[in-house]
Amino acid sequence: MPDTELKKIILQWQEWLISVRNYSSHTAQSYLNDLNIFLKYFSKENINLSILEELNIRDFRNFFSSRAQKKISKTSIAREESAIKNFYKWLNNNKIINNTIIFQISSPKLPKTLPKAVDVNILFDIIDEASKKCTDPWIGCRDKAIFALLYGCGLRISEALSLNVEDMTGNDLIKIRGKGNKERYVPILPLVIDLINDYKQMCPYNLQLKDPLFLGARGERLSPRIIQRKLQQIRLKLNLPDDITPHSLRHSFATHLLAQGTDLRSIQELLGHSSLSSTERYTEVNLNKIKEEYKKAFSD
Numbered sequence: 204m205p206d207t208e209l210k211k212i213i214l215q216w217q218e219w220l221i222s223v224r225n226y227s228s229h230t231a232q233s234y235l236n237d238l239n240i241f242l243k244y245f246s247k248e249n250i251n252l253s254i255l256e257e258l259n260i261r262d263f264r265n266f267f268s269s270r271a272q273k274k275i276s277k278t279s280i281a282r283e284e285s286a287i288k289n290f291y292k293w294l295n296n297n298k299i300i301n302n303t304i305i306f307q308i309s310s311p312k313l314p315k316t317l318p319k320a321v322d323v324n325i326l327f328d329i330i331d332e333a334s335k336k337c338t339d340p341w342i343g344c345r346d347k348a349i350f351a352l353l354y355g356c357g358l359r360i361s362e363a364l365s366l367n368v369e370d371m372t373g374n375d376l377i378k379i380r381g382k383g384n385k386e387r388y389v390p391i392l393p394l395v396i397d398l399i400n401d402y403k404q405m406c407p408y409n410l411q412l413k414d415p416l417f418l419g420a421r422g423e424r425l426s427p428r429i430i431q432r433k434l435q436q437i438r439l440k441l442n443l444p445d446d447i448t449p450h451s452l453r454h455s456f457a458t459h460l461l462a463q464g465t466d467l468r469s470i471q472e473l474l475g476h477s478s479l480s481s482t483e484r485y486t487e488v489n490l491n492k493i494k495e496e497y498k499k500a501f502s503d
Contacts, residue, residue: 206251213238216293225384227361229427237286241266255291256300263305277311284310320458321451325443326354329452332437338420341405345417345425346433348398353449355395357456357474360427360449369412371399381475389473454485461485 217235220226226234242250244266245258270280287305294300321329330350334343352363362379370378375396376388403410408422415424430449438447457470471482 206249209251209255212252212294212299213290216290219293220289225382227365229361233282234286234289237283238290240270240283241287244269252294252300255294256302258302258304260304260307263308267308267311281311284308319446319451320455321447323455323459325441325447326452326455328441329434329437329443329447330354332440333433339407341402341407342420344398344402344405346430348395348402349417349425349430350434350452351395351398352391353452354456355392356389357453357460358389359453360430362475364415364417364425364427364430366416367412368403368410368414368416370416371396379475382477385475385477387472387475457482457485 213235217231220231220234221228245254245262267280267284270283291300291302291305295303330347333346333350337343337346349363352358353360356363356377356379358379359381362381365380366377371391372378372388375390375393377391379387379389381387399416402417406418408414408418410416410418417425419425419429427449434447434449437443438445453474457474460470460473461467467479467482467486470485471479474482476482
């Protein structure tokens, strides 16, 4: 485990990720988890800054090779490498150590994956199912509103759960704080507004403008894990594949808009993508299939 000095340094790095780089606490924690895997590999008893400074390219390659041998996915290894490189870059920039060897290692090539859109009817089933079998009716209303918001506005789960009451602007727009704390305004459908208002009316807590919009059972800001677990339960109930995640609802929003003729630039703005190349992935989805799904959904 890290010695006292290294623990202090890691804490400073985490604080920098959040305060300077504007990473969410969730992302900062993920980086820490990946770094701890790396530190544990080299730690017999205690690991310190001197050991980190002395690591050579063979040490780094042996670590990543050990991860591959454990059948860890290339995506996970690439994420771990990103976290470790970020930490080493910060250490070097702050003149805490002098070791840039890790930057000679190339990131693993990742298989190209396309966003997976969910059938429109299945999305409606998920949203309806979210309000069922909850310990309290207001929690069911909350979860239904969140799933409708993820699909209806194409939000990341972190964006939806970071909303405050005041971000519902009252003029059919919602203010979103995206990656890097960048703000954007997204149109919100009347149906989604109604579901959010139903939740607010049933919520047992007196919601003020500065309060989190979505609260947990104890009145604290809702954790993404709660919604991820709820969707897992819904998948089991409806016999849906495991690759349907909260992020799938965002992908479906973009893909369905594209199928209806919305231009890529508009979708880019709605999603908060900094680069159009991220949005262009949706053009490779089978749009004809999506159009047929829409026709079926709205012809009933």
